[in-house]
Amino acid sequence: MTEATTGRFAGKTIIVTGAGSGIGRATAVRIAREGGRVIATDVVAERLNDVRAELSDLPVETVVGDVCRAETIDLIMRAAADRVDGLANVAGIMDAFLPPSEIDDATWERVLSVNLTGPMRLTRAVLPLMIAAGSGAIVNVASEAALRGSTSGAAYTSSKHAIAGYTKSVAFFHGPQGIRANAVAPGAVATNIEAPMRSEYAASRVGPILQAIVPPVAQPEQLAAAITWLLSDDSANVNGVLLPSDGGWSAI
Structure with a gap:
């Protein structure tokens, strides 16, 4: 694990979604310990209470709610108080590995809503503040599923390919206004995101591939x-990138 950099986010306000557990929590904790003011949001209040308790001596504000909903975004923006230097869209859900022939409307709509529409809406909300300030960094969490079709079901794969494209669109349109947008593509990570395989066909098709080529599971802190590197000024010349952090999976 890399060591925290003291003061790297001093004076900056960063929004982190999915901050109650896993990658989101590790991101929120690191930003706070590196001097940033964190607006941490999650759908589970108890998880955010734990984060707030862990960081009780640091500037962390929590917002409970579904980031797909307009009222949650309004609460987040109110907590940010007219300043947002960075946004980490981490919240996401899986799709039970349902293949195109078995995907149901409810799963499709929910996965696309959480993994794509929510990040779009929150990005849309913060962009005016960033544009007015002439700077800002947005990091979306994509997936190995943004790079290939053999890691999950149809809805999740589509959502992660789409968030990669959306990231590049933000980088293209708003880069000249001082905004950087990048995405991280994790491989297998130790989180509490539920990933049941509800399709026998998917198990027969995807299962052997995953067993053969998936590298060791990463920790959220990795x-x-x-x-946080992409959110920080350390990556000032990086914009529109999809960065695999997958233990070398994307090289196979």
């Missing part, structure tokens, strides 16, 4: 290191 992903947080990549995310």
Whole structure:
């Protein structure tokens, strides 16, 4: 694990979604310990209470709610108080590995809502503040599923390919206004995201591939290191990049 850099986010306000556990929590903790003011949001209040308790001596504000909903975004922006220097769209859900022939409307709509529409809406909300300030960094969490079709089901794969494209769009349109947008593509990570395989066909098709080529499971802190690097001025010349942090999976 890389060591925290003292003061790297001093004076900056960073929004982190999915901050109650896993990659989101590790990201929020690292930013706070590196001097940043964190607006941490999650759908589970108890998780955020734990984060707030762990960081009780640091400037962390929590917002409970579904980031897909307008009212949650309004609460986040109110907590930010007219200043947002960075946004980490980490919240995400899986799709039970349902293949195109078995995907149901409810799963499709929910996965796309959380993994793509929520990040779009929150990005849209922070962009005016960043544009007015002439600077800002946005990091979206994509996936190995943004690089290939053999790591999950149809909805999740589509959502992660889409968030990669959306990231490049933000970088292209708003880069000249001082905004950087990048994405991290994790491989297998030790988180509490539920990933049941509800399709026998998917198990027969995807299972052998995953067993053969997936590198060792990463820890959330390893992903947080990549995310915070992209949020920080250390990556000032990086924009529109999809950065694999997958233990070399993407090289196979």
